[in-house]
Amino acid sequence: MIHYKTSAEVELMRDSARLVSKTLAEVAKVLKPGVTTLELDKLIAEFIRDNDAVPSFLNYRGYPFSSCISVNDVVVHGFPNAQPLREGDIISVDIGVIKKGWHGDHAYTFAIGDPGPQVMQLIRVTKEALYKGIEKAVAGGRVGDIAFAIQEHTEKKYGYGVVRELVGHGLGKHLHEDPQVPNYGRRGTGAKLKEGLVLAIEPMINLGKREVYTESDGWTVRTSDHHPSVHFEHDVCVKKGHADILSDYSIIEVEELKNPHLFTGQAIELPS
Ligand code: MF3
Ligand code: CO
Numbered sequence: 001m002i003h004y005k006t007s008a009e010v011e012l013m014r015d016s017a018r019l020v021s022k023t024l025a026e027v028a029k030v031l032k033p034g035v036t037t038l039e040l041d042k043l044i045a046e047f048i049r050d051n052d053a054v055p056s057f058l059n060y061r062g063y064p065f066s067s068c069i070s071v072n073d074v075v076v077h078g079f080p081n082a083q084p085l086r087e088g089d090i091i092s093v094d095i096g097v098i099k100k101g102w103h104g105d106h107a108y109t110f111a112i113g114d115p116g117p118q119v120m121q122l123i124r125v126t127k128e129a130l131y132k133g134i135e136k137a138v139a140g141g142r143v144g145d146i147a148f149a150i151q152e153h154t155e156k157k158y159g160y161g162v163v164r165e166l167v168g169h170g171l172g173k174h175l176h177e178d179p180q181v182p183n184y185g186r187r188g189t190g191a192k193l194k195e196g197l198v199l200a201i202e203p204m205i206n207l208g209k210r211e212v213y214t215e216s217d218g219w220t221v222r223t224s225d226h227h228p229s230v231h232f233e234h235d236v237c238v239k240k241g242h243a244d245i246l247s248d249y250s251i252i253e254v255e256e257l258k259n260p261h262l263f264t265g266q267a268i269e270l271p272s
Contacts, residue, residue, distance in 0.1 A: 002170060002178050004196035009102070010237050010244070013172070013198055016053070016104030017235040017246035020095050023047050024108050027093050028255035031110055031262055034084045037069040040093065041080035048097050056096035056103055056175055063219065068094040068107075075163060075204050075212050075221040075229040076107075087113035090123065092231040096175060103175050105200050106247045107233035110256065111263035118207060119228055120263065122160065126205040126230040129153040133183075133201050137236050137243035141193045146201060147185030154205045155184070161210030163229070166221065168202040171235055193238045198246070202233035 005013065026047050027040055045066035048055045055066035063077075070078035070092040071085070078092075085091065094107035109123055129150045136145040154160045162184045170177030179191035183203045206212075208227030215222065223229050237244040256262050 002191065002197060003172050004194060005172060005198055005237070006196065010196065010198065010246070012100055012102045013104065013235065013237070014246045016097055016099040016102045017106065018104070018248055018251075019048065019051050019053055019097050019099055020104040020106050020235075021248040021251045022051070023095050023097070024093060024106075025251045025255045028110065028252050028259060028262065031085070031091070031112055031259060033087045033112060033261065036082050036084055037071065037078070037080040037091070038082050040069060041065050041067050044095055048095075051099075053097040053099035056098045056105065060175060070094070070229070070231065072228050073223045073226045075206070075223060076166060076231055077219040077221050079217065079220060085112050088115050089113075090115050090119060090228055090230065094231065094233065101173060103171050103173070104235060104247070105171055105175060105233065106235055107202060107231050108249065108252055109230045109232060112261055114263050115228070121158075122205065122207050122228065122230050125154060125158055125160070126203050127232050129203050129205065130201060130232045130234060133203065134234060134236050134243045134245060137193060137199060137201065137238050139193055139195045139238055139240045142188055143179050143181055143190030143193065144185040145187050147182045147190070148187045150203050151184040154203065161206030161208055161223070163204040163206060163210055163212055165212055166204055168200050168233070171198050171200045195238055195240055197238040199236050199238070200233055201236055202231065204229060204231045
């Protein structure tokens with residue numbers, strides 16, 4: 001069942017989404033080689049609680065941490081751990097909060113030092129694909145329009161692997177609401193998009209093949225070929241004529257640009 005939000009509810013959700021963006025910006029400030037993802041998880045939990053909210057991932061279906069931190073070939077749902085980050089690692093940080101009863105949930109992938117031009121291109125293209133999907137989150141469209149746009153820009157144009165097993169979702173009073181939002185599909189198919197539908201759109205894109213597997217911890221999802229994977233996620237409200245992005249990457253990007261340890265995407269285009 002799909003829950004449509006009133007404009008007052010959307011404003012509360014914008015607050016929750018912005019808290020996630022602010023938390024990701026705190027992460028962007030401290031990222032550098034030597035930091036452990038467990039330290040980041042602590043910082044994340046504290047920052048969320050200091051802002052009158054609760055980390056929503058903690059204990060969700062038994063998930064044991066406040067964030068998902070997925071390094072290199074980990075696609076999503078990586079456990080924070082005591083391994084120091086290294087130069088050339090890419091790290092996707094996925095954070096969820098509940099504030100005043102409403103969920104925010106999004107993710108951002110950072111490069112710590114230079115992971116090389118192929119991986120930088122994967123990061124840039126996955127972010128672009130997210131925005132191409134968001135462009136389709138308008139009233140009158142369908143979920144398949146979003147899915148198709150993401151798949152076109154990643155699989156068709158660059159030959160990247162689009163993960164099939166994990167999808168985006170509706171967001172609201174619950175972390176996962178209807179409808180599911182796949183990153184692959186056909187235009188004009190799937191649920192109809194109506195004003196007030198809030199979606200977490202989240203491409204998970206592999207440099208190599210699309211196949212993934214879940215580790216014996218029951219959570220960590222890795223690429224089967226162990227090539228790296230990138231994950232970006234935004235919280236978006238469907239409106240008439242345009243999509244309203246509730247999360248705010250600009251807060252994160254300012255800190256990413258200021259941090260000399262973080263590599264940001266130059267406008268590189270590799271010969272295909
Ligand atoms: N952003 C992810 C999602 O939308 C993370 C949730 S997994 C959790 O599904 F268990 F950690 F909550
Ligand atoms: Co999500």
